[in-house]
Amino acid sequence: MPTYMGSILNFDIKKNGSLSAVPYLVMWIFSIFISWVSDKALERKMFSIGTARKIGNSIAHWGPGLALIGLGFAPSDDPMLPLGLLILSVGLNGASFVGFQVNHIDLSPNFAGTLMGITNCVANIMSILAPIIAGKIAPNTEDADQWRIVFFVAAAVYFVFNLFFVIFGSGEIQPWNNPAPKNDNEENSVEQSDGNKRKNFSGESGE
Template sequence: MWQLMGFYTQLTELPTYMAQILHFDIQSNAALSAIPYLTSWWCGILISIFADWLLTKGYLSLATSYKIFNTIASVIPALGILGVAYVGCDKIAAQLLLAIPGAFVGAVYAGNQMNHIALSPKFAGTMYGITNAASNMCGFLAPYVIGTDY
């Protein structure tokens, strides 16, 4: 769930950050805000192929694979978002810290997204629907937390 909190925070607040802090116009903002998701998509495919290869060769057990790739999908993007806080208004550094670490979010497909199939292949769709509904609560919690004055 916390992994999705970072995802939804970035999803809902990135265009605002790009417009108000980095001062990108609306067209640049649209294209540049999509880059972390494009890199995540590409790397999700590549990382999944790599994870499958590791499993096929017997280098990793299924449980170890899930743990490693879920950790990668959580820690590296979190470090990238933290890094953005330290680069200030440097447009290039901010973009790189969102796009490159954001690519590793794609590791989630070799991590926790496969867990439902491993736990219960027959009911994987139902389980995914239930857990996805619960975890997507972050979709409305992230903007609320961002907008809260402490």
């Protein structure tokens, strides 16, 4: 984003640094607001948990996707419109906190930390690949047409992956959240095996 703002919108480096932080400030504020709205909707039973998560995730992904498409067609000679679309595309990401991010707890309260670790690892891999791919698509950072392709690719990723979430996502606790307890025979077998190991170890130590 700072590269686009500097190369295409021609913001100087000082303004660029401050303006680059604005979208994330908007995202933070919006995440607080949308979290409150989502909780109120769930309290009033307006939606199921799964539906609420899908709505939040759609706002966080399809909203920015549309903003990026608009950004691809926005004239660069008037920087305020592209800047507004950039702020909108990042700011709406705040709804992801009531979308897929909190969905880990919905699916498995017992393994939410593990799930978050897995998904966050994948997300960080994508964050590494994204600038590399963008650099391949737009090697000339001053070419608005190349940036348009970058925005369209990002919008497509937003659309496809959120569509997958909308179709297959769930707000229900999964069966594997509570592993089946071992039966008495298995427990006795384990205890007997442990006892034999201790006896063998004691015998070897005595020798």
